[in-house]
Amino acid sequence: MRVLVLYLLLGCSLSAFGKTWVVDQNGKLNSIKSTIAHSADGDTIRIMKGIYKEGNLLIQKSIVVIGIDYPVLDGENKYEIFTIAANDVSIIGLRMINTGVGSINDISAINAIESKRLKVINNQFQNTFFGIHLSNCWGSLVEGNLLHSDTEAEHQIGNGIHAWKCDSLTIRRNKVSGHRDGIYFEFVTNSLVENNFSHHNMRYGLHFMFSHNDEYRSNIFQNNGAGVAVMYTKHVKMISNRFEDNWGSSSYGLLLKDIGDADIQLNHFGRNTVAVYMEGSSRCHFTQNIFSGNGWAVKMQANCDENIYSKNSFLSNTFDMATNGSLVLNTVDSNYWDKYEGYDLDNDKVGDVPYHPVSLYSMVVEKMPAAVMLWRSFLVYMLDRTEKVVPSITPENLVDLHPAMRNYDYSF
Amino acid sequence: MIKIAKYILYDILRNRFVMLYTLFLLVVTFSMFSLDSDPGKATLSLLNIILLVVPLVSIIFTTIHFYNSYEFIELLLAQPVSRKTIYFAEYFSISMALATAYIVGVAIPMLLLNFSESSFYLIIAGLLLTFVFVALAFAASVSTRDKAKAIGVALLFWFYFTLIYDGLILYVIYSFSDYPLDKVTLAMVSLNPIDLARIIILLKLDLSALMGYTGAFYKNFFGSSVGVIYSVLFLLVWALAPLLLAMRRFVRKDI
Numbered sequence: 001m002r003v004l005v006l007y008l009l010l011g012c013s014l015s016a017f018g019k020t021w022v023v024d025q026n027g028k029l030n031s032i033k034s035t036i037a038h039s040a041d042g043d044t045i046r047i048m049k050g051i052y053k054e055g056n057l058l059i060q061k062s063i064v065v066i067g068i069d070y071p072v073l074d075g076e077n078k079y080e081i082f083t084i085a086a087n088d089v090s091i092i093g094l095r096m097i098n099t100g101v102g103s104i105n106d107i108s109a110i111n112a113i114e115s116k117r118l119k120v121i122n123n124q125f126q127n128t129f130f131g132i133h134l135s136n137c138w139g140s141l142v143e144g145n146l147l148h149s150d151t152e153a154e155h156q157i158g159n160g161i162h163a164w165k166c167d168s169l170t171i172r173r174n175k176v177s178g179h180r181d182g183i184y185f186e187f188v189t190n191s192l193v194e195n196n197f198s199h200h201n202m203r204y205g206l207h208f209m210f211s212h213n214d215e216y217r218s219n220i221f222q223n224n225g226a227g228v229a230v231m232y233t234k235h236v237k238m239i240s241n242r243f244e245d246n247w248g249s250s251s252y253g254l255l256l257k258d259i260g261d262a263d264i265q266l267n268h269f270g271r272n273t274v275a276v277y278m279e280g281s282s283r284c285h286f287t288q289n290i291f292s293g294n295g296w297a298v299k300m301q302a303n304c305d306e307n308i309y310s311k312n313s314f315l316s317n318t319f320d321m322a323t324n325g326s327l328v329l330n331t332v333d334s335n336y337w338d339k340y341e342g343y344d345l346d347n348d349k350v351g352d353v354p355y356h357p358v359s360l361y362s363m364v365v366e367k368m369p370a371a372v373m374l375w376r377s378f379l380v381y382m383l384d385r386t387e388k389v390v391p392s393i394t395p396e397n398l399v400d401l402h403p404a405m406r407n408y409d410y411s412f
Numbered sequence: 413m414i415k416i417a418k419y420i421l422y423d424i425l426r427n428r429f430v431m432l433y434t435l436f437l438l439v440v441t442f443s444m445f446s447l448d449s450d451p452g453k454a455t456l457s458l459l460n461i462i463l464l465v466v467p468l469v470s471i472i473f474t475t476i477h478f479y480n481s482y483e484f485i486e487l488l489l490a491q492p493v494s495r496k497t498i499y500f501a502e503y504f505s506i507s508m509a510l511a512t513a514y515i516v517g518v519a520i521p522m523l524l525l526n527f528s529e530s531s532f533y534l535i536i537a538g539l540l541l542t543f544v545f546v547a548l549a550f551a552a553s554v555s556t557r558d559k560a561k562a563i564g565v566a567l568l569f570w571f572y573f574t575l576i577y578d579g580l581i582l583y584v585i586y587s588f589s590d591y592p593l594d595k596v597t598l599a600m601v602s603l604n605p606i607d608l609a610r611i612i613i614l615l616k617l618d619l620s621a622l623m624g625y626t627g628a629f630y631k632n633f634f635g636s637s638v639g640v641i642y643s644v645l646f647l648l649v650w651a652l653a654p655l656l657l658a659m660r661r662f663v664r665k666d667i
Binding site: 378 | 452610
């Protein structure tokens with residue numbers, strides 16, 4: 001597959017007239033910088049194995065840079081490695097380490113500015129401040145890269161894959177860890193993010209704002225400092241992702257703030273403190289997701305409206321749902337709740353008694369977090385029971401009228 | 413001491429109550445695990461029963477047994493045996509009988525049906541609760557000569573620790589919810605053995621929710637094994653303190 005991609009790339013973007021340069025530390029041509037200076041549009045530069053310390057490399061031509069056996073490009077903790085300001089550039093198979101760190105400039109291993117059809121494929125990034133930084137790019141592909149940083153403090157590290165004001169990007173099969181945000185989008189539209197693995201980042205595994213019409217598929221976001229947070233965006237699709245092991249008081253499997261018309265399907269939320277936290281979000285459709293072993297499966301603030309939760313499975317969560325007000329403008333229907341205790345007399349696999357997913361005690365804990373210490377005590381059990389019989393505090397309208405009797409079988 | 417304990421144990425085994433208790437626990441454990449397909453949920457239901465039943469049975473049985481063997485104790489006191497020895501033999505044999513019932517009724521079936529970390533902690537919590545409530549029953553029994561009164565005190569202990577005390581905590585949390593309460597809640601919870609036992613299980617089953625609590629203090633407490641060690645240590649204190657206090661009373665008492 002990789003060979004095929006390379007072949008296609010070579011075949012398509014270089015066309016017949018490109019010249020191939022070979023940079024080798026032991027050969028005649030041993031500087032990448034001067035080779036880039038001598039090359040012309042459509043050329044290919046092959047970099048042989050070795051350690052290259054050449055400071056900042058500026059690419060202003062449409063060239064392909066290919067590393068053979070992962071040559072190392074060292075930024076010596078001072079420099080940005082590649083600065084790209086041209087269309088149709090490809091960076092393939094390099095290992096980039098130790099870029100500089102800046103608090104004013106976003107120093108990156110690959111910094112692309114106004115570059116169309118950029119391809120960054122199968123590279124390795126170790127201890128780079130920002131890994132891949134795209135600004136105002138169009139139609140770029142970032143695939144199969146491995147980004148890792150060992151920095152300890154959040155202010156000394158940038159984002160793994162950072163995109164600002166881009167369109168039609170494809171981010172695929174990358175692994176990001178130890179960065180501030182694994183994948184960061186701001187004003188990025190019509191893009192696809194799939195099969196990425198973003199874990200152990202300091203802040204968010206995925207973070208986007210004002211990024212409309214994007215699609216996120218089959219990604220894994222695991223054990224990030226604050227989980228995944230997405231804001232101010234419309235028409236997002238999130239399908240078959242896994243949000244796992246995000247623990248802490250301000251850590252969320254998926255935080256939705258001011259999100260509209262999102263489609264969130266077939267995702268797995270496991271062992272998060274709060275699996276889904278929604279604030280000011282409208283018309284989001286949660287269908288066929290699995291929530292298992294979370295502290296709170298869904299925390300929906302009262303300023304959310306017209307969201308729909310249907311056909312989801314809620315399994316061994318401490319609290320299924322929590323909200324902070326009595327006004328409910330959202331729909332919860334046909335989900336499977338493992339805490340449901342109703343019956344099904346007509347045997348249509350739909351429970352005959354409605355299920356109220358918000359328990360009294362989840363409201364109490366929402367107001368007084370210290371009260372969580374009394375969870376599962378006999379007193380709390382009795383309080384919850386009493387509330388179920390005579391609801392007075394929990395929102396009456398937040399109710400699943402057709403709870404499923406059997407767990408949906410979503411195997412993924 | 414061992415000889416006395418042996419006779420008391422024989423006596424306890426003869427009156428069949430412990431057998432019934434064992435059987436009850438066995439039936440409950442098996443039914444929970446066979447009714448619920450999810451072992452985690454079965455463990456939880458079992459937790460609720462253990463937190464209620466184990467303290468109740470321990471405290472009531474011990475009190476009644478103490479008064480029923482009053483004449484036997486008087487007889488022993490006439491012999492050249494120290495009061496301490498008799499007292500500890502009593503405590504040892506009763507708590508051993510109840511602990512054995514618990515091990516046979518809950519621990520062994522649980523380990524066979526669902527061997528997991530949470531079952532292990534549930535077993536530990538139940539055992540410690542047995543020791544604590546037998547000790548509390550001794551404290552209630554030595555305080556008065558009147559059997560009915562002692563049973564009343566014992567029941568009050570149970571009722572206080574299962575329900576009233578948690579209500580008080582909730583009231584305090586509610587009244588002072590504007591203040592940082594992490595350490596206060598923890599301190600208050602430590603004053604109730606049933607809460608301590610519950611927290612041991614909570615740390616295993618609901619950790620993701622507990623981690624939502626703000627504050628680095630709780631994060632350290634819950635996030636490491638400190639929480640479990642703390643709870644177990646305090647439960648041991650809860651078993652030893654009433655036991656030793658009651659012993660002092662028993663040694664000086666005019667029987």
